[in-house]
Amino acid sequence: MQCSDCKFWHKGECRRYSPKVFVVERPSIEVDETHASLVDETIWPKTHGTEFCGDFEKKVLLKDLRAEEKLWSAVRRKVLGLV
Numbered sequence: 001m002q003c004s005d006c007k008f009w010h011k012g013e014c015r016r017y018s019p020k021v022f023v024v025e026r027p028s029i030e031v032d033e034t035h036a037s038l039v040d041e042t043i044w045p046k047t048h049g050t051e052f053c054g055d056f057e058k059k060v061l062l063k064d065l066r067a068e069e070k071l072w073s074a075v076r077r078k079v080l081g082l083v
Helices: 062-079
Strands: 020-027 036-043
Antiparallel strands (some): 020 036
């Protein structure tokens, strides 16, 4: 159970909840670099793949879904006597 195996983790960011808005101070290019302006920045929390939290949900890969569908298809055939 770590971030890299979670369905909400994407390229180093946790996307479990909507991104957070932060107000940051940036140099103002319009005036000169000695003045600063406040800008809002929307970001998701940055995490390492080896971290974890209580909201973990296993990432499901397409190949896993296909294998599961084949299994259930075989079970349905057997139950219905189509084997």
